[in-house]
Amino acid sequence: MNKEETLTHLRNAKKAHITWVHRAHALIEGLPVEKEQVPVSCTDCKFGQWFYGEGQRLNMMPSMDCLKEIETLHFELHDTYMKIFKIYFGDEDRSFFSKIFGTRKKVSSFNHDIAKDYYNQLKIISEKLIATIERLERRLFALQDSNFV
Numbered sequence: 588m589n590k591e592e593t594l595t596h597l598r599n600a601k602k603a604h605i606t607w608v609h610r611a612h613a614l615i616e617g618l619p620v621e622k623e624q625v626p627v628s629c630t631d632c633k634f635g636q637w638f639y640g641e642g643q644r645l646n647m648m649p650s651m652d653c654l655k656e657i658e659t660l661h662f663e664l665h666d667t668y669m670k671i672f673k674i675y676f677g678d679e680d681r682s683f684f685s686k687i688f689g690t691r692k693k694v695s696s697f698n699h700d701i702a703k704d705y706y707n708q709l710k711i712i713s714e715k716l717i718a719t720i721e722r723l724e725r726r727l728f729a730l731q732d733s734n735f736v
Contacts, residue, residue: 588644590732594724596641601720603633608713611668614675615702622676629665645723648730653723660716667709674702 588596607625614620626632630639638661645651674694694702 588641590727590730593641593645594727596637597720597724597727600634600637600642601717601724603637604713604716604720607632607634608709611671611709612706615671615699615706622672625668625672627665627669627672629662632665635661635665645727648727650726650730651723653719653726656719657716657723660712660719664709664712664716667705667712670705671702671709674698674705 610620610625614625626635629635638657642654645654
């Protein structure tokens, strides 16, 4: 894969991450979001699929130490989202039909406020992640084409 293709795929993965964060926000704001649209696992989201797939090839290139930071932040992001997910889709106090059809449960205002706090944490982590992804992007852009595998 050449530099241009690598940068394009990285930028698409970054856009997918931003969309994922917007969907998490939509969930908290009460907009209809299916739980499958905001995957809990860091390997199931589109960014994670890129990172743990094609993105791992970047480990063979020089000056790619920011990949470990990206992985740590990405894991932390999904860990925080898991707390939000449990508030909206957890199995406690849900009807039989909502469990079967995977719809979100009715959330108290207290739990909604907790979810908003988690989302604020998620946003901070996401901003750090995006900044680190952009640092990776700049490093890739600066590399010579001959350094690409």
